[in-house]
Amino acid sequence: MSLQKPKMLLHICCAPCSTAVIERLKDEFDITGYFYDPNIHPEEEYLRRLEETKELYNKLSIPLIEAQYDAERWFNLTENLKQEPEGGKRCEVCYDMRLEKTAGFARDNGFALFTTVLSISPHKKAAVISSIGRRLSEKYSIKFYEADFKKKDGFKRSLELSREYNLYRQDYCGCIYSRR
Numbered sequence: 001m002s003l004q005k006p007k008m009l010l011h012i013c014c015a016p017c018s019t020a021v022i023e024r025l026k027d028e029f030d031i032t033g034y035f036y037d038p039n040i041h042p043e044e045e046y047l048r049r050l051e052e053t054k055e056l057y058n059k060l061s062i063p064l065i066e067a068q069y070d071a072e073r074w075f076n077l078t079e080n081l082k083q084e085p086e087g088g089k090r091c092e093v094c095y096d097m098r099l100e101k102t103a104g105f106a107r108d109n110g111f112a113l114f115t116t117v118l119s120i121s122p123h124k125k126a127a128v129i130s131s132i133g134r135r136l137s138e139k140y141s142i143k144f145y146e147a148d149f150k151k152k153d154g155f156k157r158s159l160e161l162s163r164e165y166n167l168y169r170q171d172y173c174g175c176i177y178s179r180r
Contacts, residue, residue, distance in 0.1 A: 004030070005028065005029050005030040006028075006029055006030065006112035006113060007029070007030045007032065007110065007111045007112050007113075008025065008029035008030065008031050008032070008111060008112065008113050008114065008115065008145065009032055009034050009065075009102060009105060009106040009109075009111040009113075009114040009115075010022070010025070010031050010032065010033050010034060010114075010115055010116070010117065011034050011036060011098060011099060011102040011114065011115065011116035011117065011118070012033050012034060012035050012037075012053055012064075012116075012117055013037055013040075013049075013116075013117060013118055013173070013174065014037075014049045014052065014053060014170065014174075015049070015052040015053040015055070015056040015057075015162075015165075015167050015168075016052075016158055016159075016161075016162040016167045016168075016169045016170075017117045017118070017120050017121060017158060018033065018053070018056070018117045019056070019157075019158050019161035019162060019165065019167070020120060020149065020154050020155075020157040020158040020161055021117045021120055021149050021154070021158075022060065022062065023157070023161065024147075024149065024154070025115075025145075026062075029113075029145075031062055032062070032063045032064070032065060032111070033053065033057050033062055033063065033064040033065065034064075034065050034067065034102050034105060034106075034114075035050055035053055035064060035065065035066045035067060036067035036068075036098050036101050036102060036105075037049070037069075037098065037174060038068075038069055038070040038071045038073060038074040038097075038098075039074050039078075039094050039097075039098070039173070039174050039175045040174030040175070041071065041174065041175065041176040042176075043069070043071070045170070045174065046069060046071075046174070048168060049168075049170065049174070050066065052167055052168050054066075056165060056167065059165070065105070067101060067105070073097070074094070074097065077093050077094075077097055078090050078093055078094065078175075078177075081093060082177055084177075086123065086173075086177075086178050087123060087124075087125060090175070090177065091124075091125075091128075092128055092132070094175065095116075095118060095124075095128065095129055095132050096132050096136075098116070099114075099116060099129075099132050099133060099136055100136055102114050102116065103133075103136040103137070103139070103140040103142055103144070104140055106140070106142050107140045107141065107142045111142065112142075112143065113142060113143035113144065113145050114133075114142060114143075114144060114145070115133070115144065115145035115146075115147065116129060116133070117149065119147060119148050119149045119150060120149035120150050120154050120155055120158055121150065121155065121173070122150055122155055123173065124150075126147075126148035126149075126150070130144075130146045130148075133145075133146060134146070
């Protein structure tokens with residue numbers, strides 16, 4: 001009798017960042033990807049990252065859910081934070097928006113837990129992401145899997161896997177303000 005793995009909803013920002021995270025989690029969890037990134041601009045960039053993610057998840061036989069591209073909401077939430085430095089308050093608002101949508105979807109669709117690939121980036125603060133995840137875990141009564149995926153050479157491994165899979169790797173997080 002085999003034990004069923006817990007169902008995890010994995011928030012994804014892009015295919016390259018999810019490679020090493022999937023590698024770490026796939027044996028322990030039944031993963032479904034969740035692409036919710038209204039922060040990515042311009043829309044052509046969003047579509048390019050989405051298509052790349054679809055191709056990767058198809059190759060890996062991992063289900064992928066595409067949430068609505070709600071750029072207007074993202075711009076409304078970050079309107080007064082344009083001048084914030086990368087990694088500042090604007091990023092916290094952005095993480096919160098995306099993780100809240102992920103947590104709600106996970107709870108409403110029978111997932112045991114949720115997490116995000118965001119912490120694999122050397123530019124993202126895992127402590128901030130974890131704090132948001134814990135708060136949303138309580139709010140939505142669903143477990144948040146806390147991890148700093150950049151540790152143990154996670155980011156380096158994502159670079160290696162991105163080359164192996166021949167993935168498009170962008171040079172900014174997606175937000176037009178970070179592109180400056």
